[in-house]
Amino acid sequence: MPAKVITLTSGKGGVGKTTATANLAVALAAEKSKVVCIDGDIGLRNLDVILGLENRIVYDLVDVVEGRCRLKQAMIRDKKLPDLYLIPAAQTRDKNAVSASDMIRVAKELRSDFDFVLIDSPAGIERGFRNAIAAADRVLVVTNPEVSAVRDADRVIGILESEEKGPASLILNRLNPTLVKSKDMLSPEDVLDLLAVELIGIVPEDENVVIASNRGAPVAYDAKSRAGQAFRNIAKRLKGETVPFLDLDAQGSLWDRIQRLAGRK
Amino acid sequence: MEDTKSLLQIKGIRDGLLVSIDDAPWEQQRSALLTQVDSQPAFFHGARLALDVATQALRVDDLAELRDQLSERGIFLWAVISESPTTEKTAQLLGLATRISKPRPDEARQFSVADLGEESALFLNRTLRSGTRIEFPGHVVVLGDVNPGAEILAEGSVIIWGRLRGTVHAGVKGNAASAICALDLSATQLRIAGEAMTVLESKENPQPEMARIHQDGKIYAELWSAK
Numbered sequence: 001m002p003a004k005v006i007t008l009t010s011g012k013g014g015v016g017k018t019t020a021t022a023n024l025a026v027a028l029a030a031e032k033s034k035v036v037c038i039d040g041d042i043g044l045r046n047l048d049v050i051l052g053l054e055n056r057i058v059y060d061l062v063d064v065v066e067g068r069c070r071l072k073q074a075m076i077r078d079k080k081l082p083d084l085y086l087i088p089a090a091q092t093r094d095k096n097a098v099s100a101s102d103m104i105r106v107a108k109e110l111r112s113d114f115d116f117v118l119i120d121s122p123a124g125i126e127r128g129f130r131n132a133i134a135a136a137d138r139v140l141v142v143t144n145p146e147v148s149a150v151r152d153a154d155r156v157i158g159i160l161e162s163e164e165k166g167p168a169s170l171i172l173n174r175l176n177p178t179l180v181k182s183k184d185m186l187s188p189e190d191v192l193d194l195l196a197v198e199l200i201g202i203v204p205e206d207e208n209v210v211i212a213s214n215r216g217a218p219v220a221y222d223a224k225s226r227a228g229q230a231f232r233n234i235a236k237r238l239k240g241e242t243v244p245f246l247d248l249d250a251q252g253s254l255w256d257r258i259q260r261l262a263g264r265k
Numbered sequence: 266m267e268d269t270k271s272l273l274q275i276k277g278i279r280d281g282l283l284v285s286i287d288d289a290p291w292e293q294q295r296s297a298l299l300t301q302v303d304s305q306p307a308f309f310h311g312a313r314l315a316l317d318v319a320t321q322a323l324r325v326d327d328l329a330e331l332r333d334q335l336s337e338r339g340i341f342l343w344a345v346i347s348e349s350p351t352t353e354k355t356a357q358l359l360g361l362a363t364r365i366s367k368p369r370p371d372e373a374r375q376f377s378v379a380d381l382g383e384e385s386a387l388f389l390n391r392t393l394r395s396g397t398r399i400e401f402p403g404h405v406v407v408l409g410d411v412n413p414g415a416e417i418l419a420e421g422s423v424i425i426w427g428r429l430r431g432t433v434h435a436g437v438k439g440n441a442a443s444a445i446c447a448l449d450l451s452a453t454q455l456r457i458a459g460e461a462m463t464v465l466e467s468k469e470n471p472q473p474e475m476a477r478i479h480q481d482g483k484i485y486a487e488l489w490s491a492k
Contacts (some may be wrong), residue, residue: 099337130333151395151414158394162358164325194412194430196392 003114005107006238007040007136008171011152013123015144016173019213020203020231021120022050023220027235029084030220033115036075036085038106040132041122042097045089052079052216053086062090065102071109080221085114095127100134107135116238125159133165140200142171145186154195169200171234176205201234202245203227272297280365281313281343291321295331302338315344315365322351328359360396384421393417393431411452419443428471432456441478450474450486460484 008021018041025037038061039047048054059074064087071087078084087106090097103119110117121132133139139160143153153170160168172188179185188202206227212219219228220235226246233243272294274285286294302309314335323345332342344362347353353363386404395414399405404421415431417423422443423435429447434456436443441458449471455462457476462484473489 100333101337127336130336134333147413151412154395154412155414158396159360161394162325162360163329194410196410 001115002111003034003036003117004238005111005117005119005135005137006140007119007121007132007138008140008142009121009129009132009156010123010142010149011125011156012143012149015142015149016203016209017123017142018046018050018120019209019218020140020142020171020173021118022047022213022218023228023231024235024238025051025084025086025116025118026078026081026218026220027232028116028118028238029078029081030232031235031239032083033239034083034113035116035118036087036110036114037118037120038087038103039089040103040119040128042089042128043091043094044122045091047120048076048086048088049216050213050218051086053088054216057088060088060090061106062093062097064106065098071106095122095131098131100131103131104135125156129156133160133163136165139165139168140171141168141195141197142173143191143195144174145172145176145180145188145191147186150186150191150194157195157197167197169198170195171200172202174205175202199245200237201230203230203234204246273301275301278315278365281315282309283315283317283365285317286319286321288319288321291323291327294318294321295327295334298331299334299338302335302340306338310339312340314340314342315346315362316342317346318349318352320348322349323347323355324351325355325358328352328355328361332359332361386421387419392427395431411447413453422446444475444477446473446475446489448473450476455484455486457484462486 008017010017021037025035029035037047039045042062048057053076056076059069061074063069064071064074074087075085076088107117119132119136122128141153141156143149157168172191176185180187192199204226206225208222208225209219209227212222219225220231222228230246236243272286272289276283284298328345335342342361344365345352345356346363346365356363384403386406387401389407392409393399393407393411393415395412397415400418402420405417405419405423407425407427410427411417411425411429411431413430417433418437419435420438420440423433423445425447428449429452431452432454433445433452435445436458439458443457445455445457451471453463455476457478460478460483474486475489476484476486479485
């Protein structure tokens with residue numbers, strides 16, 4: 001079966017696109033899917049660090065596009081998961097080094113060998129973003145429960161609609177149920193009310209995400225982490241399974257327990 | 266090369282370059298344009314380009330592909346002018362301008378208000394998302410929401426059958442009799458003619474409201490009620 005090409009984007013920076021890409025890639029590969037992720041953030045590459053593959057980079061996406069290596073040579077196999085590959089971005093170039101048709105060509109070449117091609121988009125709505133969505137069969141918009149992030153997500157969804165990229169799906173990242181309860185944070189209902197798109201997952205705020213990212217071992221590996229569970233659930237939904245959302249109402253007690261487990265209380 | 270030239274007309278205008286094409290098949294036109302561009306990359310690089318496609322009906326794919334191909338060559342396609350409503354709609358969807366400084370005679374505008382006995386309105390059957398900007402020389406009716414970051418500038422009144430959380434300016438050319446109505450008037454700012462009003466705290470139970478300029482020259486929003 002040819003691969004599904006999925007792009008993660010957000011408009012605003014810092015909402016967790018790269019972290020989400022790494023975690024979904026790990027979660028999908030752990031479920032025996034063949035996954036390749038492409039870092040679309042040329043000039044500001046991060047995905048390799050979060051996946052812990054930084055020291056293995058020899059060739060990158062720009063080398064492939066400019067014909068200095070074959071596609072297979074730029075694909076780095078993950079340390080733990082044999083079915084997970086990364087095509088890193090170049091750090092010394094900029095977004096103009098790659099074009100939309102290059103991305104379409106690369107994705108086309110990968111389609112036959114994989115189940116999922118995940119593309120991590122850079123922030124913004126300029127060329128890098130256009131490149132990242134050019135090849136996408138499906139787009140996941142990542143946002144935080146913050147007014148500015150939601151507004152940028154709205155803009156991006158508008159662009160995706162006008163480009164006829166099909167309906168976008170939403171990942172609501174870094175939700176803090178305690179703050180939602182005290183009405184100090186937008187609730188998932190507020191966000192969905194404005195964006196009017198399909199919700200594919202809510203990821204609770206969890207300091208293990210940062211710790212795991214810094215270690216180069218995404219939190220999706222961590223069976224105990226609730227954020228990891230949320231990413232694993234999104235991966236299942238991407239494969240077409242119906243998985244209930246994490247119970248946010250029961251979160252009061254559960255959340256405290258997680259914080260205790262994480263050593264915060 | 267001769268062929269290419271007969272298909273395309275390129276001239277300099279105030280806002281960059283204007284390329285006019287005729288009614289030959291789109292694929293042919295597109296490749297003719299790209300050939301022309303590739304033959305003089307230095308001349309075209311960094312150019313702002315407007316495209317006049319006459320009566321061609323173009324879909325989103327057609328225009329998006331051309332825009333991407335031009336952008337790869339360092340050319341910014343900013344406007345598409347057309348007599349075809351399909352193409353105009355496509356261009357608007359892609360956020361391209363559909364008029365350049367000299368506006369094309371508009372079909373709708375050939376009827377004067379007196380002929381019809383009514384005024385013209387633009388009907389938008391969708392939600393306006395952040396980044397959308399609608400300018401219209403008449404009234405605007407939206408069946409959907411106007412999200413934060415979206416803008417409507419109308420010479421007449423603006424009626425929103427949904428939530429208004431973006432920016433609306435009614436009577437931009439100074440018509441102080443214009444009104445702004447919405448089922449939920451939650452914008453942070455409203456403008457009618459030369460007046461602006463900021464307030465509008467978010468409401469728990471939104472009710473339909475209408476904002477107008479009152480006798481004292483200020484804008485007031487009033488709840489609509491079935492009397």
